[in-house]
Amino acid sequence: MAINFDDYECQFCGKTSTNFVFAAFVCDDPECIEKARIERGGPGGHMKRKAEGGPIIPVDLEDEI
Ligand SMILES: [Zn+2]
Secondary structure (H helix, E strand, O other), rough: OOOOOOOOOOOOOOOOOOOOEOEEEOOOOOHHHHHHHOOOOOOOHHHHHHHHOOOOOOOHHHOOO
């Protein structure tokens, strides 16, 4: 999967994204990354998915379409 970050804005501050973390495009700002983490379900959110047998990567985005 190729992601061109220039095509996406940080979901929290609107700057060009540089990261895709916790199923959210974010910039380099740790605050934005933290917001993504919290929005994702808090600490261990994605690891809980893994523990349940689900993938870590956000395939649920596809499931909702
Ligand atoms: Zn940001």
